[in-house]
Amino acid sequence: MYRPRAWILNIGNELLIGRIVNTNGAYIARELTLRGVRVERIIVVSDSLDEVATTVREAIGRADIVVTTGGLGPTDDDITMEAVAAALNLPLVLNTAALGMVREFYHKRGLELTKERIKMAYLPKNAEPIPNPVGAAPGAYIYYSGVHIIVLPGVPSEMEAMLKIAIEKLDPFLPKLCIVEEGITVTGIPESSLASLLRKASKLCSDCYVKSHPKGHEIDNPIVEVKVLASAPDCDTARSKATRVLDALRKYIGGI
Known part of the structure; x- marks a missing residue:
């Protein structure tokens, strides 16, 4: 579209x-x-x-x-x-x-x-x-x-x-799209350590925008906000796309 x-x-x-x-x-x-x-x-x-x-x-x-x-x-x-x-x-x-x-x-x-x-x-x-x-x-x-x-x-x-x-x-x-933004906050893991996991999770949605936003210190107090912007003709599908990416990211983080 x-x-x-x-x-x-x-x-x-x-x-x-x-x-x-x-x-x-x-x-x-x-x-x-x-x-x-x-x-x-x-x-x-x-x-x-x-x-x-x-x-x-x-x-x-x-x-x-x-x-x-x-x-x-x-x-x-x-x-x-x-x-x-x-x-x-x-x-x-x-x-x-x-x-x-x-x-x-x-x-x-x-x-x-x-x-x-x-x-x-x-x-x-x-x-x-x-x-x-x-x-x-x-x-x-x-x-x-x-x-x-x-x-x-x-x-x-x-x-x-x-x-x-x-x-x-x-x-x-304007396009008949629903745009949904979902996010999670990750603590205790430096953004540099999350980078490869974000790359892996983002591959699950080709038309999602996945971005990390550091809020704390990279080493002393790592706090990273991760946002996923997803679009689809309806809001349920858009929300499902964003949730799929974030759920995968949680799984990958749990395996560290």
Whole structure:
């Protein structure tokens, strides 16, 4: 079964200088993975129109789904919509529906529409605005040359709420898979000693992702978390695949 490929672009100088931790990339990657999408890249890009546009062009040439975060606000360095429009060779236009969303947000708070606030309603031509239940700036959904492009804010609470809306738009195009993650914690055995056992157990499921995560010291206090990500058309089969791998691993560990 074909699994769509995704690139995630997290935009903002604050990420590159280490002022903000990029939690958005991890959150989006997990949400897409659990829906059968194969996330191939997470890229952090500066607040540069040329850099963002270039990266978006590369992404749409190699992915089925492109998700961007950041750069949708009212300030001069919020250039993501303009950059996406440039990447797609589309004009940036005042979107009537997006303007209504922005107007309603500020009207409820007794604030007028300034040009900086109206700026947040400019989207690439033919883009569908994604409502923002938490903040002011709408996002955008664009279907371009077979690629689904989702443009979201960088504030995590806003991004998370809007990603749910965006995924509903993607749902008809996503594989009908159940993704299950199961795991065990192994103590007292160094990860280096587990490596061959993991390799052996993982051969029992060709389409499972088996990964060890060391949580303690390799020798002094070995604690290793083992996770198995399994997929199947139904959840019972997916869970059975993961359980088979973990049961085999337990058996191999017991034989050490």
